Amino acid sequence: xxxxxxxxxxxxxxxxxxxxxxxxxxxxxxxxxxxxxxxxxxxxxxxxxxxxxxxxxxxxxxxxxxxxxxxxxxxxxxxxxxxxxxxxxxxxxxxxxxxxxxxxxxxxxxxxxxxxxxxxxxxxxxxxxxxxxxxxxxxxxxxxxxxxxxxxxxxxxxxxxxxxxxxxxxxxxxxxxxxxxxxxxxxxxxxxxxxxxxxxxxxxxxxxxxxxxxxxxxxxxxxxxxxxxxxxxxxxxxxxxxxxxxxxxxxxxxxxxxxxxxxxxxxxxxxxxxxxxxxxxxxxxxxxxxxxxxxxxxxxxxxxxxxxxxxxxxxxxxxxxxxxxxxxxxxxxxxxxxxxxxxxxxxxxxxxxxxxxxxxxxxxxxxxxxxxxxxxxxxxxxxxxxxxxxxxxxxxxxxxxxxxxxxxxxxxxxxxxxxxxxxxxxxxxxxxxxxx
Ligand code: C2E
Ligand code: CA
Ligand code: CA
Numbered sequence: 013x014x015x016x017x018x019x020x021x022x023x024x025x026x027x028x029x030x031x032x033x034x035x036x037x038x039x040x041x042x043x044x045x046x047x048x049x050x051x052x053x054x055x056x057x058x059x060x061x062x063x064x065x066x067x068x069x070x071x072x073x074x075x076x077x078x079x080x081x082x083x084x085x086x087x088x089x090x091x092x093x094x095x096x097x098x099x100x101x102x103x104x105x106x107x108x109x110x111x112x113x114x115x116x117x118x119x120x121x122x123x124x125x126x127x128x129x130x131x132x133x134x135x136x137x138x139x140x141x142x143x144x145x146x147x148x149x150x151x152x153x154x155x156x157x158x159x160x161x162x163x164x165x166x167x168x169x170x171x172x173x174x175x176x177x178x179x180x181x182x183x184x185x186x187x188x189x190x191x192x193x194x195x196x197x198x199x200x201x202x203x204x205x206x207x208x209x210x211x212x213x214x215x216x217x218x219x220x221x222x223x224x225x226x227x228x229x230x231x232x233x234x235x236x237x238x239x240x241x242x243x244x245x246x247x248x249x250x251x252x253x254x255x256x257x258x259x260x261x262x263x264x265x266x267x268x269x270x271x272x273x274x275x276x277x278x279x280x281x282x283x284x285x286x287x288x289x290x291x292x293x294x295x296x297x298x299x300x301x302x303x304x305x306x307x308x309x310x311x312x313x314x315x316x317x318x319x320x321x322x323x324x325x326x327x328x329x330x331x332x333x334x335x336x337x338x339x340x341x342x343x344x345x346x347x348x349x350x351x352x353x354x355x356x357x358x359x360x361x362x363x364x365x366x367x368x369x370x371x372x373x374x375x376x377x378x379x380x381x382x383x384x385x386x387x388x389x390x391x392x393x394x395x396x397x398x399x400x401x402x403x404x405x406x407x408x409x410x411x412x413x414x415x416x417x418x419x420x421x422x423x424x425x426x427x428x429x430x431x432x433x434x435x436x437x438x439x440x441x442x443x444x445x446x447x448x
Contacts, residue, residue, distance in 0.1 A: 026038045028099070028100040030078070030081070030082070030100065031081065031082060031085035031100040032085065032089075033085050033088070033089065033098050033099050033100045033106070034097060034098065034099040034100075035099060035100070036099050036101050036102075036107070036158075038099075039097055039098070039099030039107060039109070039154075040153075040154040040155055040158070041154075042097040042109075043055075043057070043097050043109035043154045044153065044154045046095060046096070046097060046109065047109065047147050047150050048150050050095060050111070051150055053095070053111045054111060054112055054113075054146070054147075055096075055109060055110065055111050055112070055146075055147040056109075056110060056112055056118055056144055056145065056146050056147060057107065057108070057109050057144070057145050057147060057154070057157040057158060057160070057161050058088075058107070058108040058109075058110065058121070058122065058125070058142060058143075058144050058161065059101075059105065059106070059107050059108075059142065059143045059144075059158070059161035059162060059164075059165055060084065060088060060105070060106040060107070060108070060125060060129070060140060060141075060142050061104060061105050061106075061140070061141050061142070061143075061165055062080075062084075062104040062129070062138060062139065062140055062141070063139035063140070063141050064139070065077070065103060065104035067136065068080065068134065068136055068138065071135060071136045072134050072135055072136060076134060080132055080134065080138065081100075081103075081104065083129075083132055084104075084106055084129055084140075085098075085100060085106065087125060087128045087129065088106050088108045088125065091108055091110045091121055091125075092108070092110065094110075094111060095111055096108060096109055096110035096111060097109050107158060107161070109147070109154070109157075118144070122142055122144060122176050125140065125142065126140050126142060126175045126176065139175070140175060141165055141168055141169075141175055141176070142165070142175060142176035142177075143160075143161040143162060143163070143164030143165030143166075143167075143168075143176070143177060143179065144161060144164055144176060144177070144178050144179065145157050145160035145161050145164060145178065145179035146178075146179075160179040160184070161179065163179055163183055163184050163187060164176075164177045164178055164179040164180070164183070165177070166183075166187065167180070167183055190246050193243055193246060194246065194247075194250060194252065196232075197247070197252055197255075197256075200230065200232070201255065201256070201259060205230055205231050205232060205233070206228055206229070206230055206231075206256065206259060206260070207228070207229050207230075207231055207432065208226050208227075208228060208229075208260055208263045208264065208267075208433060209226070209227050209228070209229050209430040209431055209432055209433070210224040210225065210226055210227070210281060210430065210431060210432075210433060210436040211224060211225050211227055211423055211428060211429065211430040211431070212224050212423070212427065212428040212431075212436065212439065212440075213225065213282075213401060213421055213422070213423045214421070214422055214423070214427045214428070215420055215421060216411055216414055216415060216419070216420055216421065216422050217415070217420060219427070221279065221428075221439060221440055222279065222280075222421065223279045223280040223281060223282065223314075224279065224280075224281045224282070224436060225281070225282045225284075225316070225423065225430075226260055226263070226264045226281050226282065226283050226284070227240065227284075227430045228240050228244075228256065228260050229430075230243060244256075244286075248286060248287070248288065251288060253286045253288060253289070254286070254288055254289050254292065257283075257284070257285065257286050257289050258289075258298065260283060260284070261283050261298075261299065261302055261313075262302055264281050264283050264313060265302040265303060265305070265306040265308050265313060266306050267281070267433060268281060268306065268308045268312050268313065269306030269307050269308050271437075272307065272308065273307075276437075276441055277440060277441060278309075278312055279312075279440055280311065280312045280313065280314055280342075281312070281313060282313070282314040282315070282316045282344055283313055283314075283315060283316065284316050284346070285315050285316060285317050285321075287317075287318065287320070287321040290317055290321050290329060290332070291321075291328060291329070295332065296332050296335050296336050299313075299315070299336065299341065300336070300339060303339075309340065310336075310339055310340035310341040310342070311340050311341075311342060313341070314341075314342040314343070314344050314364070314365060315336070315341055315342065315343050315344065316344040316345075316346040316367070317329075317343065317344070317345065317346060318345075318346045318347045318350075319345055319346065319347050319348050319349070319350060319351050319369075320347070320350075320351045322345060322357050323351070323357070326357065326360070330360070330361055333361060337362075342364040342365065343363045343364055343365070344363065344364065344365035344366070344367060344401075345357075345363045345365070345366045345367065346367050347367065347369045347403075348366045348367055348368050348369055348389075349368060349369045349371070349372055349385075349389065350369040350371055358392075358393075358396065358398070362396075362398075363398060364398065364399060365398065365399040365400075365401060366393050366398050366399070366400055366401070367400075367401045367402075367403050367423075368386065368389070368390070368400060368401070368402045368403060368419075369403060369404075370403040370404020370424075371404075372385070372386055372402075372404075373402065373403075373404050373405060373406070373410050373424075374404070378410070378413060383413065386413075386417060386419075387416075387417045390417045390418060390419045391417070391418070394418055399421060400419050400420070400421065401421040401422060401423055402414050402419050402421070402422045402423070402424070403422075403423050403424065404423075404424050404425075405422040405423065405424030405425075405426045405427065406424055406425050406426050407426060408426070410424075410426070411426060
């Protein structure tokens with residue numbers, strides 16, 4: 013067997029015994045030599061990974077899965093003939109460094125590998141996934157290119173429409189940003205860096221503030237105010253949104269409790285319930301606990317759930333809503349019209365409020381079709397005695413149109429932007445006679 017000297021371990025084998033391909037260390041050395049010595053040629057690194065290989069192992073058995081690996085090894089080895097090199101990295105992961113003529117040629121290599129693997133016959137479906145990066149700077153070390161192929165692979169995880177992806181530098185930035193803020197989240201919570209802002213909801217006809225929505229902001233010590241649009245989707249991916257939700261809810265219940273204790277005018281402040289929380293078993297108890305602990309009438313904290321959350325597992329959600337509605341909680345369907353609008357849902361369950369998605373009002377001029385959809389959706393909801401709130405209202409024209417449609421409530425920059433609690437309190441309490 014061939015050996016090479018490793019500076020840490022002494023002698024280690026060059027070649028992976030099972031497949032006859034290089035091991036990853038020797039692969040890095042060999043590929044570096046190849047692309048540096050042949051700088052007149054273009055090279056790419058390709059990482060091949062089998063989706064859910066563990067399942068293939070389980071269903072087809074280890075021996076059959078090993079045969080598949082040998083087959084893949086043979087397949088990738090074909091592309092080393094014209095001065096390339098291939099390695100078996102681990103289990104179902106292979107890496108290839110190969111030269112190519114032009115983009116089309118490279119895509120051909122990739123699709124040949126994908127097709128070759130997909131047609132291998134086993135009792136279960138084999139789905140190859142491939143991450144590709146161009147070796148566009150021969151000064152860069154091979155393990156960096158390898159990391160890039162992993163980043164490219166990461167972008168197609170869970171997306172069964174694409175079997176391969178090219179490395180994109182902005183993707184790396186995005187992943188770094190994601191891991192940075194996930195890492196900072198716990199400390200930020202303890203450090204009170206998350207602040208609850210409130211955006212007033214108004215009666216369009218009287219312009220009176222009839223309530224508000226709690227919207228979180230991150231006052232980051234280095235990055236300044238960070239919008240939830242940036243961090244909420246990331247927290248939703250890994251579940252930490254549940255912690256943040258609870259933090260915001262508690263702040264809102266505490267705040268209303270303190271208004272109540274001080275004899276202030278009480279207006280409802282809605283809270284956002286992320287999908288993960290809506291489906292967690294103790295959500296109803298948590299919310300009811302907060303209402304008890306801070307002595308808040310449930311009616312004062314409407315619960316906003318996005319339209320898409322309603323579609324997921326409606327029966328569980330109906331049960332939960334029913335339980336909370338019996339205790340006096342109010343439900344609001346958020347972002348109505350942004351996805352697959354749940355008209356069926358409106359038939360089956362009495363949501364108390366519907367928020368028309370801001371996308372309806374986007375653009376300078378409302379198209380005739382949009383106007384018809386808005387007008388009749390609002391009319392239908394009015395007939396169902398469901399309160400309708402138009403979101404993202406920015407112009408006088410939009411307000412006039414909403415009035416024509418008998419939409420009475422709105423939230424949007426035309427009236428107020430989200431603001432810190434103290435500002436909201438000034439607005440509401442100072443305009444209220446009993447608190448002057
Ligand atoms: P959302 O629940 O649909 O909240 C309304 C969003 O529209 C807010 O964005 C608000 O600032 C923005 N908005 C209001 N009026 C206008 C307008 O006239 N023009 C424009 N262009 N935008 C307007 P924000 O605060 O950036 O929040 C984005 C989303 O993040 C929210 O959408 C909500 O889904 C989520 N979010 C915010 N705070 C929380 C929270 O505490 N918990 C959870 N789970 N989600 C939250
Ligand atoms: Ca909302
Ligand atoms: Ca919304």
